[in-house]
Amino acid sequence: MNKEGLSVLGVIGGGNMGSALVRGLIAGGYSADQIVIVEKDNLRISELKREFTNVEVVSEMPDCESVVLAVKPSDVLEVCGTLAKLSVRQILSIAAGVKISTIENATSKSVAVVRAMPNTPALIGQGASAMAAGKNCSPENIAWAKKILLGVGTVVEVEENLLDAVTGLSGSGPAYVFLLAEALISAGVQQGLSERKANELVRQLLVGSSLLLAESSETPEQLRKKVTSPNGTTAAGIAELVSKQFAEIIAGAVNAATARSKELGK
Numbered sequence: 001m002n003k004e005g006l007s008v009l010g011v012i013g014g015g016n017m018g019s020a021l022v023r024g025l026i027a028g029g030y031s032a033d034q035i036v037i038v039e040k041d042n043l044r045i046s047e048l049k050r051e052f053t054n055v056e057v058v059s060e061m062p063d064c065e066s067v068v069l070a071v072k073p074s075d076v077l078e079v080c081g082t083l084a085k086l087s088v089r090q091i092l093s094i095a096a097g098v099k100i101s102t103i104e105n106a107t108s109k110s111v112a113v114v115r116a117m118p119n120t121p122a123l124i125g126q127g128a129s130a131m132a133a134g135k136n137c138s139p140e141n142i143a144w145a146k147k148i149l150l151g152v153g154t155v156v157e158v159e160e161n162l163l164d165a166v167t168g169l170s171g172s173g174p175a176y177v178f179l180l181a182e183a184l185i186s187a188g189v190q191q192g193l194s195e196r197k198a199n200e201l202v203r204q205l206l207v208g209s210s211l212l213l214a215e216s217s218e219t220p221e222q223l224r225k226k227v228t229s230p231n232g233t234t235a236a237g238i239a240e241l242v243s244k245q246f247a248e249i250i251a252g253a254v255n256a257a258t259a260r261s262k263e264l265g266k
Contacts, residue, residue: 010064012079014039014048014057017094018070020123022052024151027125036062061086068148069093069103073264080106092131092145094118096167097265100134100160112136114145117166118152120174127153128170132160164265168258176253181206 009025011018014037026032032054038061039045048057061079063086071079073095080103083091090112093103100113107113113134118127129149133142142157149155158166181202188198216223228234 008034008036008062008064009066009068010036010038010061011068011070012038012061013068013070013072013075014041014044015070016120016123017118018068019048019051020125020127020152021068021070021094021148022055024122024125025148026052026055028147028151030151036064038062063087065089066144067091069095071095073098076103077106083107083111090114090137090141090144092116092148096171097261099265100132104134104136110136112138112141114141115160115163116145116149116155117163117171118149119170122152125152128173129153129155130158130163130166130170131155132158132163134160164258164261165254167261168254168256171261172254172257176250177206 009030011022014022018037022035022037025035032052033056035052035055037048037052037055037057038059039048039057040059042059045057045059048055061082065087067083067088067090069076069079069091076093076095076098084107088107088111091103091107092114093100094116096117098115100115103113103115104111114131114137115134116129116131118129121127122129127149129152131142131145131149133145146155146157184202184205185195185198188201189195193201213220213223218226224238228238
């Protein structure tokens with residue numbers, strides 16, 4: 001039994017996100033010998049055993065009360081069919097687009113299900129996750145799921161119908177940032193910088209700006225205005241972005257990703 005008084009935690013799916021959650025749990029003080037990773041791929045099993053030397057890695061689901069569902073959406077129903085035969089009473093699902101009701105119906109309508117959407121910076125413990133609790137969830141179930149997600153970053157609680165918006169914003173958001181990095185590096189090269197130097201400058205630009213935003217009590221707008229002197233170089237750059245409808249482009253990207261998330265959820 002672990003310190004929450006529950007049985008062994010089964011993490012189903014040992015891919016990037018599943019293994020990141022295990023890393024976060026162990027770093028947060030969760031006992032490695034109270035975690036079981038369930039993974040079908042033999043090569044991946046070997047990799048997981050090398051990384052998590054004190055964690056049991058198996059190919060078949062053992063009986064347990066608590067489960068993290070970190071498989072592909074297309075595999076959820078098959079896995080839930082197995083879980084329905086076990087003693088599972090609480091599930092944290094990070095399977096994109098799969099609704100809480102789908103998991104409840106495929107396992108047991110009395111199972112407490114929390115659905116979450118983390119993003120890829122969770123791989124380095126800097127993720128932004130949103131979670132929604134099903135109707136069977138008690139405060140204890142919600143606290144359990146939140147603790148797991150806090151191991152890989154920050155967590156906000158939302159209604160399930162807003163998880164598509166979360167997917168469009170923070171779920172897909174890292175790709176928008178990486179695309180911005182690509183564009184900035186390319187622009188620097190166009191202005192005469194070597195690709196190596198432009199790459200180094202842009203990477204630190206994004207790291208430093210993100211840390212400043214995270215640690216400052218000021219709003220993004222206030223921080224932007226501090227950098228933007230009237231009639232200065234930054235003002236000229238901002239004016240160009242505004243004229244090209246930068247805010248509308250970003251809103252359009254989030255809207256498109258949100259709409260696609262809704263389609264996939266059907």
